[in-house]
Amino acid sequence: MDGAEFEAPEGQSLGVALALAGRLGLRRSPTAQTPRGLFCLMGSCQECLVHVDGRPVPACLEPVRAGMQVALDRLSQGRDG
């Protein structure tokens, strides 16, 4: 994730794996710049958008796969990330 490796069970929700790794802030809201992360856990709210292998996906619906490249929104790199 963003240049760092972390382990999670294959098939687990990427959003849950990130949360268990302590990464709750996945991006920032475009206007208020407030941290956003898991909310609905069913793909509806899009608050958990991350980039996996270069494509935007809701982290809550994306299964963990070996070697996947996960990039968080550049705006999420603040103190809350």
Ligand code: FES
């Ligand atoms: S938590 Fe709502 S789409 Fe992922």
